[in-house]
Amino acid sequence: MKQTQLCTHTKKDAPKDEVARNAQLLIRGGFIHKEMAGVYSYLPLGLRVIKKIEEIIRQEMNAIGGQEIVMTALQEKEVWEKTGRWDDAVVDTWFKTRLKNDTELGLAYTHEPAITALMKDYISSYRDLPAYLYQFQTKFRNELRAKSGLFRGREFIMKDLYSFSRTDEELNAFYEKVITAYQKIFVRVGIGDRTYMTLASGGTFGTAYSHEFQTLTAAGEDTIYVHKGKNIAVNKEVLNDDTLRGLNITEDELVEEKSIEVGNIYKLGTFYSKPLNLVYTAESGAVLPAVMGSYGIGVGRLMGTITEVLSHEKGIYWPKEVAPFAVHMISLCRESVDVHAAEALYAEFILGHIEVLYDDRDVRAGEKFADADLLGIPIRIVVSEKTLAHGMVEVRGLRESDTELVKKEDLLACVSRKV
C-alpha cells in the first residue's frame, strides 16, 4: 500500500488521559482509535495486526480439532439465571439493555452459559462427544474504571474455545493439548520467551486450579512468582505450601514479577452442564452431564501486550508474524528517474506477494524515519538518489544497527529470504 493512500497518519501525541504505553503508541501510530475509556476501534493498520493474530490462533485451534462459530452479544436472562450469574450482585460487570416490550437482555461478557444451552441441541449421545467449538467475538464488561489501554477494556475481542467431553480423563487429555497449542501461539506472536503458564485458583468453578498465561511486563496488573528453571509460575492467590509441594518447588526458588494475563484455561467440569441440563447417554446407558472446559485468549489485549513489551519509547518492534506489513519501503527520491525506480521496486513487491507499505509521501526524510520507527514494520528499505546512483538500495532489520546494501535487481530475492 502506498502511504499517501493510507486513510490514517501518525500523531505526535496520544490523548492526555492515556498513560499506558500500549495505547499511546497504538493511537499515535494510527493502529487504534479511542471511542471512549476502554473502547477502541481498529483502524486499517491495527486491523491488519488483529487479523494476523487471529489467523495464528485459528490455525492452532483447528489443529486440535476446534470448529469455529460466531455467537451473539445479546443474551437472554433465563439461561443466566439458571447458572446464578444474572444478578448484578454476583457479576458486577454486566451491561444490560431492554427490548421494546421491556424484557431485560444482557450483553455477553462470556458465552459459557449460551454455548452450553446451544449444545443441548447437538449433544445427546456419547457419539456426539467430544466437541470443540471456538469463536472470535466482541465481549462487553462494564468496568468501573477502564484503564491500561488494551489491557482492560469495556468492549474487546476475545477468542474463546469451549470443550465438551464425556469424562474427566477426556477433558484432562484435551486440556493438555490446549496448553501445547497456547504455548505455540505465544511463541508465534513473539512473546513466548516471557510468557509463563501460571498456576491460578479454580475460581468459582469448583476445581482446585486453573491456569493463566502471564506475560512479564512492568505495566501488568498481576503479580506472579516465576520459577525460571522449570519455566512455570504461580499466581499470588495460590502461593501456599500445598501448591509449592504439588509443584515440587520451594518459595526461595521463585522470583516476583509484574505481568499481564494474555490467556486463561479452566476446567469447568459440570459447573454449567448440570444447572443447564446438558447431558448425554453414555455407552452404558447412564445419563451424565457433559464435562466442560473453557479456554480464552484476549486478542486485543495480546496486541496491547506485544506493543507494551516489544517497543521503545519512539515506537513498536512488530514480530514478523503479526506485523501489519512485512516491509516498509521509504523513498527519499526527488528526481523523476529515481521516483520511477522506487515505483518499479514497489511493483515488484506487489507482484511477488510481499506485503509492503511504500512511503511515497512528499515529506522530510526525518519525518519518514520517525514514522517508520513508530510503525515498527520489521524490514526497512531506503531508496535514495545516493545509493541508486550505484544501482543499490539499503536494507535493514528493525532491531539491527547495520544497514545492508543490496543491488536493485537482487532486492526481491533478498527480502523474500527474510520475510
Place this chain on the structure above:
Amino acid sequence: MKQTQLCTHTKKDAPKDEVARNAQLLIRGGFIHKEMAGVYSYLPLGLRVIKKIEEIIRQEMNAIGGQEIVMTALQEKEVWEKTGRWDDAVVDTWFKTRLKNDTELGLAYTHEPAITALMKDYISSYRDLPAYLYQFQTKFRNELRAKSGLFRGREFIMKDLYSFSRTDEELNAFYEKVITAYQKIFVRVGIGDRTYMTLASGGTFGTAYSHEFQTLTAAGEDTIYVHKGKNIAVNKEVLNDDTLRGLNITEDELVEEKSIEVGNIYKLGTFYSKPLNLVYTAESGAVLPAVMGSYGIGVGRLMGTITEVLSHEKGIYWPKEVAPFAVHMISLCRESVDVHAAEALYAEFILGHIEVLYDDRDVRAGEKFADADLLGIPIRIVVSEKTLAHGMVEVRGLRESDTELVKKEDLLACVSRKV
C-alpha cells in the same frame, strides 16, 4: 471435514415460530442457531458461508480502494445528539445501556456519526481526501417484531462502506464505482439475475434519491416496480411521474414484484459532516465540509436471501462461490476394503486443497441423501461398493439430474475442473 466430527447435525424440524423458509432451512441444516427472535448464532457450516460472502465483498471493496476497519458497538450519546438522532422519538430502534456511573450509551445501529467523528482526526486538508473505509460489523436494532428469519434481525452482520470526498463530483464518480462493485458482488454470490438496482427515496439525508439493491422473492418485505428491459427498478415510495420521466420509462412498462433489500447506497452529502464539523482546507484555502456517502450490504441477510431464493422445500442450492464446502462425498461403503478406498479419496481431496465434507457416518443411505439435499453442497460424489467394483465413483452437480461415472483415479482432476 468428516461429518462424524462436525459438531452439529441436521434436524427434522425448525422451531415452530420460524415461518420463513430461510430460517427453517438454515436451522434444520445446522447453519445457524436461534438465540431469541431476530438473534442468531452462526454454527460451523453457516460461518463458512458467511466468511465466503465476506471475502467476496472484501475483494470488491479493496478493488475500489476501500480500507478495512472495525469500529465499536458501544456509542457515546454526545456524537449522536449533535446529529439529532439520539432521541428515541427520532430513532425508535435504539438499544441503550449504561456505564456504572449511569452515563447512557447506545449500541450502534449504524456507524455513520461515529466514523464522521473519527475521521476528524485524519482529515484536515484536501490532500487527505478522498478516503474510503469499510467494516464488517455487528449492528443492533431494537425491532418491535423481529421476523422473517435472517431478513430482519435485532443483531446482525453488515458491511458498511463510508466515503469522504472533496466535492459532489468526486462523490458521484465514486458512487458509480460502488454500483459496479455491488453488481459484481450480487453476481458472484449467485443472485445477480434477480437483483435490481432500485431507485428509492433519499430518506432523511436531504438528497432526492438513494439506491437500493432488491432481490426478487415472494418472501420479501418490499414492493418494487421492475423494468426488465432496462434492468432497473423503482421503489414504491418514489413511483411518481417525475421519477418515471427522469428514467425515461412509463408506468405500464413496469411489473410489480415482491423483493428483499440486500444493499443500499446513499449520498449523505454533508448531512453528518456539517453538524460534526468534519471539514478540510481546499487547495483554494476555503474550509469546506467533507462530502460523504454510505454503502451497506446486509451480510447475514444476504445469506438468508440466497437460501430463500436458491432452495427447494427439502434443501438449499448453494452457489459454488459461497458454499460451505465444494464437495459432499457420501460413502455408502460397509466393507473395510471399500471404506479404505473412500478414505483414500478423501485424503486426495485434502491434499488437493479441495474443500470436502465427507459423510462417513454409519447411517442409512436415505438419511445421507436427505441430509445432502438439505445441506446443498454443489458437487455430490457417491462412493459405493457397487461402482467401486468397477473402479468408479458417481459425480453429480446438485441441480443436475444425470450422474456421471468417473474412474477413481480421475476423480480429483474431474472435480478440480468443476470447483
